[in-house]
Amino acid sequence: MxxxxxxxxxxxxxxxxxxxxxxxxxxxxxxxxxxxxxxxxxxxxxxxxxxxxxxxxxxxxxxxxxxxxxxxxxxxxxxxxxxxxxxxxxxxxxxxxxxxxxxxxxxxxxxxxxxxxxxxxxxxxxxxxxxxxxxxxxxxxxxxxxxxxxxxxxxxxxxxxxxxxxxxxxxxxxxxxxxxxxxxxxxxxxxxxxxxxxxxxxxxxxxxxxxxxxxxxxxxxxxxxxxQPAERFVADFIGDTNFLPAEVIDTKGQTVTIRLSSGKEIAARAAEGGSHKGKVTLAVRPEHANIGPEADGLLGGTLGEVVYFGTDTHYHVALEDGTGFVVRQQNRPDAAAQFSTGDRVGVHFAPGIGQVLKD
Amino acid sequence: MADLSSAAETQASRRRWLLLAPALFILVFAAAGPLLITLVYSFLTPGDYGGVEWQASWQAWFNVFMERDIFDDTLGWSDAHLSIFWRSVKLSLMTTVLCLFFGFPTAYFIATRPKKQRDLWMLLIIIPFWTNLLIRTFAVVELIRAEGTVNTLLIWLGIIDSPIHMLFTEFSILLGMVYVYLPLMVLPLYASMERLDFSLVEAGYDLYATRLKVLRRVILPLVKPGVIAGSILVFVPSLGAYVTPRVMGGGNQLMIGNLIELQFGQGRNWPLGAALSITLLAIVMVALMAYVRAAGNQEPHRV
Amino acid sequence: MSKAFNISRQNGFTTIAITCFVLLYLPIVLLVVYSFNSGPSVAIWEGFSWRWYQSAWENDQVQEATVRSLVIALWASAISTTCAVLAALATTRTRKFKGQGAVFAMINQPLMVPEIVTAVALLIFFAMIKVSTGYTGLAYLIVAHSAFCIPFAYLPIRARLQGMDLSLEQAAADLYATPFKVFRRVTLPQLWPGILAGAMLAFVISLDDVVITEFVKSAGQDTLPTYMLGQLRRVVTPEVNAISTVLFGISVTFVIAFTVLGKIKN
CATH class of the missing domain: 3.40.50.300 (P-loop containing nucleotide triphosphate hydrolases)
Known part of the structure; x- marks a missing residue:
């Protein structure tokens, strides 16, 4: 065109x-x-x-x-x-x-x-x-x-x-x-x-x-x-986002492997035009993450507030390193409420779904 | 790279001054320019039959406040001029106070009417404001002169035998000026009172203020800009009044305006007239500047 | 039952206000009433007649002064309104520009300088021109009136322009209207109540002027107000009342028209 x-x-x-x-x-x-x-x-x-x-x-x-x-x-x-x-x-x-x-x-x-x-x-x-x-x-x-x-x-x-x-x-x-x-x-x-x-x-x-x-x-x-927000401002201005501190340990084109604060490693996308070395910020949308037993999670934490929104439920998790993380899960009639405030939980998201921001 | 917007701005500026040119030309030609010439005239020597001789002199300025005795040539204050200045200032201040006394309750009365009625009441204030000053002065003359309405009525009622002499006194000038300039007081007072938030008055009563205290401590401070504006609007034209003292004072109770005119008529002393004019202008400017300062000080308090 | 507390009440204010309105209108009402008196007194009522209106109408001096007043007022309002429209276009809805304070001071100067001072200044200046050119026509009065009418014409026009939505003109320019067409098709149609109001204000101000006219006029150039001023020195007959009543009627008409124009929404 x-x-x-x-x-x-x-x-x-x-x-x-x-x-x-x-x-x-x-x-x-x-x-x-x-x-x-x-x-x-x-x-x-x-x-x-x-x-x-x-x-x-x-x-x-x-x-x-x-x-x-x-x-x-x-x-x-x-x-x-x-x-x-x-x-x-x-x-x-x-x-x-x-x-x-x-x-x-x-x-x-x-x-x-x-x-x-x-x-x-x-x-x-x-x-x-x-x-x-x-x-x-x-x-x-x-x-x-x-x-x-x-x-x-x-x-x-x-x-x-x-x-x-x-x-x-x-x-x-x-x-x-x-x-x-x-x-x-x-x-x-x-x-x-x-x-x-x-x-x-x-x-x-x-x-x-x-x-x-x-x-x-x-x-x-x-x-x-x-x-794929390029930077923190864009990720923050459009929709809700969790920001996680991470460290890049390997780069292959637009795919990088990062280490989270829990020490676990996972693949993520890299925003265009960034250097992607050393300490970076990872952006994960709340609906792209899951909540489960602590042992299964990438990051462990304590469940804070659980807010019911009709179509979905928001789980506010306080991670080990002190950052907050929100998980948004769709409500299904068959799924009973598994977790409640104060429980130890694990947060999980799929490889390649997190976005490493430019800044 | 050159600033692309500067060319556009130059063009806008040229257009602006072109649009302003006709107004500025007329104002320079028939308002500001002549004032400068007047200033020049005040430093010249009077001609024998009016006009001036082009000879520099401080005499006119000297004569504004001083005079040389005709007989022994000693220097002294010019009693005639000083008494006229004093009368002008005194009557203007009294006019301002009386206008405030009548105008404040009137403006308050209008501002507290239901919204739909207010414009109608204000129209009653605005109509005299736009009516010829001479006509309004003349209306008061008819009321108080010897064969006027008041005297005729009093004689008919048997209260007095012969007419009371009211016209051609300081009282009649004062009466005339209060009558003529009252709308100038009400207009700005009303403007500030109309904006008054009456929940503040309610708050005052809620906090145990009496009516008088609400007036003094809540209403008055809030409408102070209107009071100042109204006072200046009345004081300034009173000081320069010409028509009212001429018609109501009848030639023996002069104010500055009449003194100035005299120099261009019988007095045949144009430079003195010019110097008196500039003096009047200076007093007015000081009053206006005091007003601007007072209004400026009010600014931070406004919501 | 106890009376409700009226928060807006202040003791004595209503009494003073009503007194004020009565005193404001009593002299004017008497003036109008006695203009219809069949006798020569302005105090003793002798019956209704149009006598004084007729005598004023037949008075050559009054006729001439009336025509002269109208001619001057029409010219002055036309000139001052034109200047005021252009000046308002230049000074409103623009960012602060160099010389802005001076321009406003110039435009408002006739409102601040006492009339007697302007009158004297014009007397001096025009006397110089009269001597050097020999011209003694009405132009002096027209120019003098135009000058002091400018601020009065300017204020309502400026107020109207300031209330106007700038995006309307931008929309017109966006829709291919040239600057002149924007002015004629968008600005002017919305500005006209302001222009009319300004012109009327200028007209009334010019018609009412006494002081400046008294000093600027050459011999035999009396306007209606200066003619009346001259008459007041002599024995006053209700003929002056009749003239005053007509002028008062004009003022009332114009004020009401002016108020209505102000109510027309942007």
């Missing part, structure tokens, strides 16, 4: 005492027809990057091209990208239909074509009945759809979405996630989606860039991001 947007060493520094680095030399290639998500906590630079692609922020240094064309020389109104704003930014003095047709009108499209496209767009987002409503008279979810239709109407090659679902309640957000994914597939437009919601990112994206403190920490598909 061809590259739609190419970001090279993009940097944004706000002057001040001290200067604020909003984005530190970010580089990404976003492909055609891709649902690409920028994920990170607030202030990580994801929105700054999005606004630079849209043209509302100007980088301090770096380059930004779209299908080989330099975007930085173009003002926002000449960039073939459209944005769905976090606040929707619907024009309050225009109706729903006028809002959707605004971009086409600005492009100087013939009236008939505008009308036709607006009708198509309203059908696409199921807002046909609301055409002549004022934007203040429709619900939040409907405003969301109008904002989406307005941005899609000029048929941009890339659609930018700035936390578009954050103002919706839980149920509506779930519906809109599916809806957005559907629209992206149907239209074939590249979506660049900004969110701080890891679950949203995992369910919708083709690829995710995890950002923190103005830097891109890892780029990959949802499975890679979740199963």
């Amino acid at each position: 061809a590259t739609a947007i190419s970001v090279r060493n993009l940097r944004k520094v706000y002057p001040g005492q001290p200067p604020v680095v909003a984005l530190a030399d970010a580089s990404i290639d976003i492909k055609d027809n891709e649902f690409f998500t920028l994920l990170g906590p607030s202030g990580c630079g994801k929105t700054t990057l999005l606004r630079m692609i849209a043209g509302f922020e100007h980088p301090t240094a770096g380059s930004l091209t779209m299908h080989g064309e330099n975007l930085l020389d173009l003002p926002p109104y000449k960039r073939p990208v459209n944005t769905v704003f976090q606040s929707y930014a619907l024009f309050p003095h225009l109706t729903v239909a006028q809002n959707i047709g605004f971009g086409l009108e600005m492009l100087g499209k013939p009236k008939a074509e505008i009308r036709q496209t607006v009708d198509e767009m309203m059908a696409l987002v199921k807002m046909t009945e609301m055409a002549d409503r004022q934007t203040g008279q429709i619900s939040g979810g409907q405003q969301q759809r109008v904002a989406l239709a307005r941005a899609l109407a000029p048929k941009p090659r890339v659609l930018l979405l700035d936390e578009p679902l954050s103002a919706l309640d839980f149920k509506l957000r779930k519906d809109m996630q599916l809806e957005l994914k559907r629209l992206q597939k149907e239209t074939g437009i590249t979506f660049v989606f900004v969110t701080h919601d890891q679950e949203e990112a995992l369910t919708m994206s083709d690829r995710i860039a995890v950002m923190s403190a103005g830097e891109i920490r890892q780029i990959g598909n949802p499975r890679q991001i979740y199963d």
